[in-house]
Structures are given as structure tokens and as C-alpha cells.
Amino acid sequence: MSVLIESDPEILGGKPVVRGTRIPVDLILELVEAGYSPEEIAEEYPELKPEIIIQLIKLAKMIHESIGYDRVKSLVG
Numbered sequence: 001m002s003v004l005i006e007s008d009p010e011i012l013g014g015k016p017v018v019r020g021t022r023i024p025v026d027l028i029l030e031l032v033e034a035g036y037s038p039e040e041i042a043e044e045y046p047e048l049k050p051e052i053i054i055q056l057i058k059l060a061k062m063i064h065e066s067i068g069y070d071r072v073k074s075l076v077g
Contacts, residue, residue, distance in 0.1 A: 004055055018056070021047050028053060029060055 006019045016025045023045055031041050038053035 004052065004059060018048060018052065021045075023048065025056065028056055032057055 004019055005016050005025055007014050007016045011017055011022055012024060017023055018025060018028065028041060028048075031044075032038075032053075038050035038057070041053050042048050042050045
């Protein structure tokens, strides 16, 4: 997928997660959508740095622009 995201059938049934964690990408995107800042998310999930969350947001926006929101949601959630 990317250097930020991985999918392993042994981790959450293969659901895309932030690389090196068990944190689902769709959870992070839902928190951002709900208005949480990268810093607030990092406080809840200390294994994530705000910079990583910002990179995930940029990646999601790039994918959204190229294939559309519904397709992004189907890929990560």
C-alpha cells in the first residue's frame, strides 16, 4: 500500500492499519473527520506522532482526489 499503511491478515483480519501498529487507518480518518487535530489524536495514540497523522491525511486527500471518497472509504473501512 504505502510506507504509512500496511495490511496483514494476522492483524485485525487484514484491515489497513498504520504501519507498525494495530491502529486502523479508518479510525484515524474518522477522528480527523470528527474534528480532532493531529495533536489530539497523538495524545490518545502516543505511538503515532502528529507528523505521521498529517501524512495520512495528505495521503487520504491525494487518493480522494484521484479515485473519490466512496472508493477511499471502501479501501480503508
